Amino acid sequence: MKTFKIIFTLIFTLTFSVISYSQKSNQVHKIEILEVIQVNSYTYLKVNEKGTKNWLAVPSISAKKGEVYFYKGGMEMLNFESKELKKTFESIIFLGAISKNPTGKDDTLFKHTKVKKEKIVDLSTNSAISIKPIEGGITISELYKNKERYKGKRIKIKGKVIKFNSQVMSKNWIHLQDGTDNNGDFDITITSNATVNVGDVVTLEGLVSLDKDFGYGYFYKLIIENAILIN
Incomplete structure (x- = not known):
């Protein structure tokens, strides 16, 4: 009987904690x-x-x-x-x-509606970028064009760093462009522990995810996650 009371108390406490957190998050x-x-x-x-x-x-x-x-x-x-x-x-x-x-x-x-992928620069600026993929890598336009094929796979992309945000939700956020374009999609967002500078030309390898929702307005139709810096 004593054991039952202890278990009941633990379950009640945990349940109350979850409810309390949920209520607070809606306040x-x-x-x-x-x-x-x-x-x-x-x-x-x-x-x-x-x-x-x-x-x-x-x-x-x-x-x-x-x-x-x-x-x-x-x-x-x-x-x-x-x-x-x-x-x-x-x-x-x-x-x-x-x-x-x-x-x-x-x-x-x-x-709570999902937001569109942020465009960092206009197409005229993007057209001035021309970076060839490394051997075994793909272009940004190829990734967008065949995103279902690459879903859940690790890919390599070489491009120019357009924007870099450090340590947001324990990740570094990198926007990369290589000069290619698929129906207006030319900027790819990548999360990584690597530190880069705006203007750097880098090669990153990471996992392709589709329709990724981090919550609080951070939604991406296509994103590369947990990328490592190759060069």
Whole structure:
């Protein structure tokens, strides 16, 4: 009987914890900015919510100390290390956006529709890039044209780094172009632990994923994940 009570208590506790987390993630949180730290393409915010101090991370915004914002959802990461800041956060919540509007009107904060793949540069700029694939590699246009064929496979792509975001959700995010184009798709997003610089010409090898949804507005029809830098 004693064993049964212990098991019941554990099940109840775990169930309550899951429900509580789910309820909190659906709440609208009102926060006041206490500290702002800007890094490459991201903003770290120390905030106060009803007397509790937390850290948030959002895509770059011009927030100021004392301003009030609202957010919903988010993904908490424990013992997150920011290499740019050389700082480890005991707890930090990553968000797709924060809003000054508590109702979310005229704001993308509470919209759950999937977003289109971001275009980094226009086609005229892309046309100036001309990079041949390495032996055994493929072009970006070939990947988009035959994406179903490459789904779940590791491929090699050589291209020019157009954009680089460091340590977002514990990954580096690389946008690569090689000058090829398939019906307007010419920019490929790649996640990796490798560090590169905008303007570098690199070769990366990674796993092709389709319709990848990371949550909070980060949706990709096509993405290369966990890539390694070949050269």
